[in-house]
Amino acid sequence: MKLFLLASLAFLASSSPIPSGGPQSLYSCTVKTQEQADALLHFDVFNHRFGPNAVVDVRTRSATEAAKLKSLLSCTLKNADIYKVPEDLGDANAIQRAAAVDPFFSDYQRYSTIISKLVSWNATYSNVLTYVPSIAVSHQGRNVPAIIITDKSVPSSAKKTIWWNGMMHAREWISPATVMWIANNLLTGSSSDATIASWLKQFQFVITPMNNPDGYEYTFTTDRMWRKNLRDNGDGTLGVDLNRNWDDGHWGQYGTTTTTSDETYCGPSPFSEPETIGTANFISTFPNLYSGIDFHSYSELVLRSWGWTNNDSPNEAILKQLGDGIVSAIYGVHQEQYTSEKAAALYLASGVSDDWMSTKLGMAGFTIELRDTGNYGFQLPNSFIAPVGEEIWGGIKFYIDFLVKNPNIPPQYPTTKKTTTTTVKAATSTTAAVKTTTVATTCAHSKCVSGVALRSSCDACVGKIIAQDSYCGSTSWDSVCVGEVKSICGITC
Ligand SMILES: [Zn+2]
Structure with missing residues (x-):
């Protein structure tokens, strides 16, 4: 029995392979705003669960990072050492x-x-x-x-x-x-x-x-x-x-x-x-x-x-x-x-x-x-x-x-874009999910040429176009989107 106990204690105290820098922690944090969701992109979120008051597990590698996290969101410490091997309380058989x-x-x-x-x-x-x-x-x-x-x-x-x-x-x-x-x-x-x-x-x-x-x-x-x-x-x-x-x-x-x-x-x-x-x-x-x-x-x-x-x-x-x-x-x-x-x-x-x-x-x-x-x-x-x-x-x-x-589930390609944008409404959220996106400071390419889809935050006119034609922000910035620079924004390319 004594040997068994010693072995158990040794197991509990053991650590998984850990990089230099000492123990790291896991915090349980509540996400309430879009800004908080965006800020989490630069943290290691173990279980992405976004939505109103979603509770997520967030790793911090240092006291400095923990302080930064806690300044952004309401968090409680969940695990002070994420590398410590947890005791196995699962089915013994x-x-x-x-x-x-x-x-x-x-x-x-x-x-x-x-x-x-x-x-x-x-x-x-x-x-x-x-x-x-x-x-x-x-x-x-x-x-x-x-x-x-x-x-x-x-x-x-x-x-x-x-x-x-x-x-x-x-x-x-x-x-x-x-x-x-x-x-x-x-x-x-x-x-x-x-x-x-x-x-x-x-x-x-x-x-x-x-x-x-x-x-x-x-x-x-x-x-x-x-x-x-x-x-x-x-x-x-x-x-x-x-x-x-x-x-x-x-x-x-x-x-x-x-x-x-x-x-x-x-x-x-x-x-x-x-x-x-x-x-x-x-x-x-x-x-x-x-x-x-x-x-x-x-x-x-x-x-x-x-x-x-x-x-x-x-x-x-x-x-x-x-x-x-x-x-x-x-x-x-x-x-x-x-x-x-x-x-x-x-x-x-x-x-x-x-x-x-x-x-x-x-x-x-x-x-x-x-x-x-x-x-x-x-x-x-x-x-x-x-x-x-x-x-x-x-x-x-x-x-x-x-x-x-069900042998005939149709191919799940994105819907084909309509040739006119007059009936395309702005994309609206159908769920409680919070959109998370990096904040772009420049557009990936000029709004006057075709290319990959642009982010609405990269340019005021681009934002206006995507609000009316979500395809330009989700699929690609095609010639129709380029044409909308004139028709929606009144800007001549
Ligand atoms: Zn994964």
Whole structure:
């Protein structure tokens, strides 16, 4: 007993890999105004939850940063040392349950162990699995792998493609563990479960469980709370937020910054990162792209695109039905209550993977934020791998069955712009979400030439035009927008 107690105390006192500079804290802050939401863009917000009186978890790296945060918002200290490993109060039997599925799932695994598992699966399930060792090479030279699970007797052209992605954010360890869990269920069921065998004839499941291998390894060796990839920004800072780097048509506009040290730094250009462009090029090669899910943590949310605008996507009704059903199915497993929302109901963000797959590929795009809601946060103990895997598998079964029963969800491209702007009204918020955007001081290009969408704050005339023609601020600044410089502002270009 004494030995056990000593071991327990040692465990409680242990710390995850921590960068130099000493303990860092987490504050619980209430966001009441647009200005406060904008100010948070330069902090590391663990659980983005914007809306009236939204309570968010915000990290501070120093006493100075904590004082700055508390001068901006009403905050209370939630955790004085975010690197301290929390005591595991989860289901004591869950680790054994995970190990019974496969010892691989008894703990969070390193990059090389996950690669070994993919190689092992390739040998065991070669009838239904194709292993692609490298769809991209990271900044530090690691391969980004993919697997395709499908019935190889049915030609690709006769099947729809579903894409599941994991580990885009390094510290979200439950993401790759869960993606591997549901892949394992497809594989083990491929020969024993008639429903799964039927799915494999109708779909090819393209699975990329490790989108950010450099950042992930960094969380084991150097900094447990690392989020971005490991691009050397050339100014003493590291990393791009991969989930702000996708070329979704709105890159750099919302919920992101151009400050290299920020956690939501969008990178120097759309698809500047090998991990995002390599994955995008790979996914784009598949026929009949139908739907995708990008797995993150934490917040327990099932989010349907779009995230770059509060406007409904053309598929809002059916995607809400699907998202709500996933939440109910998840709840049915362990009675864990996730929430189904439009991605933009959480906070506006652009350059995000689910918007890329919907706006560029026409797919029904989702992001699922896994457990928990902030008790353990990113340091979710390994005893949660099985419960999360089990409940998400419940949601996935509903999701696939829904796609089987609804084979004609229209492509989710943005609506085509009308040729006249006289009937286009200003975009209005349909939710309680607070728009978050960086404050632009100059326009990305002259309002007298066509180009990327402009921010309304960059110029008074641009603001007037976007108020009447939201397309110019959300999609692109085309020749109609240029013409409105004269018709709306009375300015001759
Ligand atoms: Zn994430």
